[in-house]
Amino acid sequence: MKKVINALAACAMLAMAAPQTATAQESENNYRFVMVSHIGSNDPNMKWLTLSLEEFEKKYPNVKTEYISTNNYSVQEHVRLLEQVIATKPDGIAVPIVSTDAFEVPLRKAIEQGIPVVAFNIPDPRPEGERIPYLTYVGGDEYLTGKKLGEYALSRADLPAPKRVVCATHDSAHQGLKARCAGMKDAMEAAGAEFEELFISAEPATARNTLQSYLQANPDTNYIFTVASWSAPWAWGVANDMGLSPDVDDKGVTIITVDASPVALAGIKAGHVLATNSQGFWLQGYAPMEWLYWKHELGYEPQSDILTGPIVVDIENIDHWEGLVRNIFGDAYDEQNTW
Amino acid sequence: MLKSEIKRLVRRHTEIGILVISLCLVLLFTLTSEGRWANAYNIGTILQVTATLGLMTLGVALVIGTGEIDISVGSTFGIGALIYLWFAVRIDPVFAALLAIGAGALIGAFNGILVTRTKTPSLIITLGSLMIFRGLAIALTDGFSFSVPYKERDGFSYSVLGGTEFLGINTGFYWLVAGLAVLLIALKMTPWGNRLLAVGGSAASAHSRGVRVERIKLSAFIVCGVLAAFAGTLEASKLGFADGSMGRLMELQAIAACVLGGCVLAGGRISLPGAVLGAFVLSSVQSYLVVTGVRPQWFIFLLGLIVVFAALGDRTLRRWSLKN
Structure with missing residues (x-):
């Protein structure tokens, strides 16, 4: 029940923020957001994410999005990619927390450097306060x-x-x-x-x-x-x-x-x-980018995780x-x- | 005069080619990446990757020096990582690392004994052990993973074994520098080093001069196993995580780094600094592709293409140096 309430609260925030997008689109600031994913080109779900990033760029032409991923489900390689992306000092990162123990050090470093992070697809399962201090989680449960x-x-x-x-x-x-x-x-x-x-x-x-x-x-x-x-x-x-x-x-x-x-x-x-x-894959690509954008432009920080599923088909x-x-x-x- | 001096230098030092390529790539990457590649954080990341790949590459270079090859190092790396992390939460990480290194030595001995006693080509034997130990890594973990939480990885032992940074560089890199120094001394200043290269140059000739060819080859395989397992230990200590896939395909990168670094696959001529530079080039290229946002579909293709061009560049330089 708590999760449903959280999801509804997040949706309400999205709805409240929607009128602000016109202002946001007029921004002269340029941003680069990077999605560091475990979903590679050998996984059809990558298409949902890359297409949603393309749509996001159409709506926000002042934002450049990049999709970087491993192709072999290797945490070792994923962490290396993440660290290399952090080194480029992007304006925001969206990343699935595939392994809390392996991802915690680089993500805390990124957050300490002022890079906002949104978890997508896989959250840090620990309770708030203990978990990696990312902005929010966007994805299914x-x-x-x-x-x-x-x-x-x-x-x-x-x-x-x-x-x-x-x-x-x-x-x-x-x-x-x-x-x-x-x-x-x-x-x-x-x-x-x-x-x-x-x-x-x-x-x-x-x-x-x-x-x-x-x-x-x-x-x-x-x-x-x-x-x-x-x-x-x-x-x-x-x-x-x-x-x-x-x-x-x-x-x-x-x-x-x-x-x-x-x-x-x-x-x-x-x-x-x-x-x-x-599990709302399209939203899992689009919504993290939007929250990163609103964080920069309007200072928004979601107060709960944002659930995008599941629905049984x-x-x-x-x-x-x-x-x-x-x-x-x-x-x-x-x-x-x-x- | 200067030209002939340069040619002489290139002929005498096989690592000159990879050094020139490294410098050219560093310059190219710096100029074309708008500061995304050439910054302290990224260089630190590249050096960490170079540390683990480099240690593995040093071992492979020694085996190549004897005229054999070890393509099982990726699996040895994975076994080392798993053994280290499983024990690190139960005993002091330093002892866990020693156990991992011991396992690496056993795998090396397994390869070496089979190659020298059965006279089966090392490519076949180590292909088999690549699969055996990868399979064992997956079986040992039952398909899942070992990990140590971030807050439990702040002790001295973890830190010194690649778990943290010193002067902005992962401590694993200092192990690579130490390993390179020790092996260079062993190779250049001890009878073992002379014998190793003699065996690779001509095993029959070395044998006729009293060199125990099989023992030298066996020792190279054991050192190779030790270095691969230790590299796995450093990686596991850094990540706090290990699974059955650790080190997958790293064996190919290690061999590519050796070739780029001027090691002759037929044996008899190797360059340890060149092999480490080869590992640095591979790590740098991989990083450059990531920081410039290359789409994953093109990643492996471009990496392979750059490796081929770098190898061709090295070959062209050598040919030029041999011309009168």
């Missing part, structure tokens, strides 16, 4: 993402009751992915199911082999939660090859995934995936979401359908 998707699966009476649920993760250090798994775990264990988290890696062949071994060793597994949408077809392919009936029906394995990406939506439409979520609302996402991805929508 990863725990709620897992929990809501789990509860949605349980609410469907036409599906098999969960016996064993595996959460397949590709990034061992990603705090957000761990939180997604934790949310799913709480929902499923409350219904009496066994739950396990499995590291499959981001490399397709390794991921398939790992999943296949797991399913062979644990034949009672009947739900697979892939915490990235692009790994959902791998999970479906492995289960299908093993004859485990992975489509959405009253038998076999059921697959749940995340993100309103073309591959997740196409999976739902084809009956391969039960549900996914939207299933077969009922798939057509609506497909239209929206096609508008963002254009021709790339069909190219990214790997089913």
Whole structure:
């Protein structure tokens, strides 16, 4: 409830600040904001972020935005990129807190140097006062993402009751992915199911082999939660090859995934995936830039985190979401359908 | 007269080429990055990256000097980082570092014994150990990570092992300078150094003169493992974090740095300062691309292109020096 109130408060602040944007646009100050992301060009979600930055630049021509990212989910490389970006003394940084322990030193240094920081996509999970003193967090609640998707699966009476649920993760250090798994775990264990988290890696062949071994060793597994949408077809392919009936029906394995990406939506439409979520990726690119801008121009500091999701996407609302996402991805929508 | 003196200098010192390239790149990056590249903070970051990559590169250079190659150093780096961080929260970090270094020595010995006893090409053996120890790193962590909170990393032991800065430079860099000095002395002023290069120049000839070729090669692999694991320790101490992916692809950067620095892959001729400069060039190029906002899609491509041009530039300089 507190989170909902916080989100509403943040939205109210956004609405109150909106009339000020005309003033802000007339500013003669030039700014450079950098998004240092873990979402690289091998992840379709990058498109949401880069497109939202382009839109932001159209609205604020006096701001130059840059998108820097790792392509291999390496905290070691991500921290190095972050430090190099700090060295360029940008006017603002947006960064996901992939690992609190690894990111705390460089981010505190940046903040001490007067560079405003907004966390996006993954927050520092510690309570306020202990956490890295960034301006605000803009993104989904990863725990709620897992929990809501789990509860949605349980609410469907036409599906098999969960016996064993595996959460397949590709990034061992990603705090957000761990939180997604934790949310799913709480929902499923409350219904009496066994739950396990499995590291499959981001490399397709390794991921398939790992999943296949797991399913062979644990034949009672009947739900697979892939915490990235692009790994959902791998999970479906492995289960299908093993004859485990992975489509959405009253038998076999059921697959749940995340993100309103073309591959997740196409999976739902084809009956391969039960549900996914939207965590408002477009807003996660745009809103941090806007808050950084308002911090400089008007001194605004959000008083709470800004939640941009989750919303469950299933077969009922798939057509609506497909239209929206096609508008963002254009021709790339069909190219990214790997089913 | 001056021209012939310069040519003689280039011929005698293999690191001259990479030194010229480094200076040209530093000048280019300084002039074209509007102060984003050439500032104290960024240079400090580059030197930190150079420290860990450089230590690894020194070890690889020694193995290359014997006419062999070690492409498992990225995995050794990862194992070193994991062992260090797992123990650092349980015992004093200095002892944790010693355990990590010990593990590196064992991996080096594993590679060296297999290469020298079975006569299997070192490329094959170390390719296998690259996968074995990467797999072990992932298995040991069960796919997850070790970390130490920021507030618990303020002790002297963490600081001296790359966890903080001294005079604006990460303490890991001072370890690189010390490692370079020790190895230069060992290479230039001890019988071991002479024998190492003799083995790389011609193993048969060295053997005929009483050099125990297998023992020298084994020692080079062990030193290489020690340096890679120690580099991993310094990186883990700085980040307070280690996972199974630590050091991934660093083996290729280390080999590229050696080649850029004037090491001949066939063995017999290496330059340790050149190899460190090669590591500096790679770190600098990577940093330049980041600070100039190059899109991630082009990052690896441009880095590779610059490495190829730098290597060609070095080769051209050498050819010029050999012309009468």
